[in-house]
Amino acid sequence: MEKSLMEFLFSWQSMSTMLASIMVMQTAITNFRQFLPPGFERCVRDFLSKVIQTAINYFLYLLPSKFQRFVRDLLLSFTCESRGTIVIKEDDNSYSNDLYDAAHSYLTSQCLFSPKVFNFSKHKNSRKIIKKMGSNQSFEVTFEGVKVQWSLQQSSNDQSSSDIGRNNSIHHSLELSFDEQHVQKIHDSYIPHIVEVYESIRFKNRQRRLYTNRLGSPGGWRPMPFVHPSTFETLAMDKVMKTEIQEDLKRFIGRKDYYTKAGRAWKRGYLLHGPPGTGKTSMIAAIANFLDFDIYDLELTGVYSNSSLMNLLINTSSKSVIVVEDIDCSLDLSNRKKKKKKKKKVEPGRKRSSSGVSLSGVLNFVDGLWSCCAGERLIIFTTNHKEKLDPALLRAGRMDKHIQLSYCGIDGFKILTKNYLGIEEHEVIKKVEKVLPFVKITPADIAEIFMSSDGNAEIALVNVVEEMERRLKKVGDSEVVAEAFIDPTWENFKARYASQATRKLHQLQVIFRARRLLGFGLRRSCQNTVATSIGTSAGYGKFRGRIRGSKLKAYGIVDFDMQDEFDDFKGVTKVIRASPGSRPI
Ligand SMILES: Nc1ncnc2c1ncn2[C@@H]1O[C@H](COP(=O)(O)OP(=O)(O)OP(=O)(O)O)[C@@H](O)[C@H]1O
Structure with missing residues (x-):
């Protein structure tokens, strides 16, 4: 204790001596200015200014943070230069300050070439090492011959606020000080230069970010590095x-110009819908990686009013994807017309939403006047239950593209075998191709089987086929006990059969092939088959059929071979992909 007090006094004593010497030198320079060679005065002043800066950096930490700024300004005044100062705050009335981000990135880029020691950091989940200026450190940059001193200040907000989590939050500001005679240059050239540098480096070596909404964070968003494979x-x-x-x-x-010409905001809405585990979240990450965009992951239940939602939107930047996952779980966005007055039941395991955001708030968020306040942005909503959403939300202009992600098809299966097992061709894949249209299995299910097979590709494939057969059989067993079903339209079908195009026959074959896979008597089933509701278009046919006695019902899209006319069941009909809901019941 005694030692540190001595150190403190000693430091202040040294500082006072040094300042006194500097003052003497300053006075001498001022008085003998006319005898000095041209430029010499400037050199000496620069030297003294540097000495004072170093002294400030060295001694200032000894003071309580509240006094640091005052003392610093006082000490700087000893250089006998009138200093101009510009303060750039991290957030401005709860809006994030773009100029702060610009200055921060600019300084980081300048720091890279500095031999000085700065703060090094590496965010969790990020591979990048970040080198930047720390709080109360300063850094000198020369711009077109003008020396500019930068420092990073930190203050804490201990005023009480109505927002939870806002108390005691830390606020940063960057300060640049310069000789007042250069104020014009700083305003007109240097600040625009910073913004220019920022724009050019922003999308180059930047660490992409994933933002989550959190009260108290600048602009309402909390960033973290975004890394998703x-x-x-x-x-x-x-x-x-x-x-x-x-x-x-x-x-x-x-299409920036196109959107402007058409008088539309440069944004696009995607609705990703489908059962759990079909890749909605994975697709969002793939889209962000594809476009090299940041992601704003909006948790609606954490937003307490429509105006907070607007505020969040305003604080998103261009080149970003704004995501609202499981929109139907976050809010009551059901069809307003169908709404009944009685209280909605909450599904077991799901919490009732506590958000104060209304449907109209969300509609305005997606397509209101504020939605065009930044550059290109993609808004993505995901849901497992599209039918629960209000049509107003689904209309073009809000959700421009609806993407259905369904159970795994053969293309998806091949990608999974390639990704997880490193296999592109295999006998089993051919077998799977026949079964897959009739099995409800998600990519997540398949991925899990592959991952739990200890890296042994053969075992993994056997396991996945077993799982598919088990799922088919499960459905089949329940059908066996089902009551015999006599389709009243069978007679009609028989009568019409001869005049129907062969394609119907082939469409039926798809069902029979599925039956064979199920292990039921194929030929007998053939005798008792009825097909209904067939719609076709250029080489593809939609089919729907039932097999008597087992209530097999399948919906799917198949291709067919018109050359194979009336050659009953010999032609091979390949299932290209089953439409959603294609399954035996
Ligand atoms: N289409 C797919 N392609 C590759 N991997 C997938 C796909 N679908 C699911 N997966 C795998 O399954 C896991 C879960 O997928 P994901 O979270 O994307 O599904 P989801 O549809 O968003 O599910 P939920 O509706 O429950 O949020 C992922 O980690 C991913 O590895």
């Missing part, structure tokens, strides 16, 4: 659909 290559889904989405995204980002 999901890409369109690793996504298990239909090839055609995948290409279509990529094309849509490319078209969207390349």
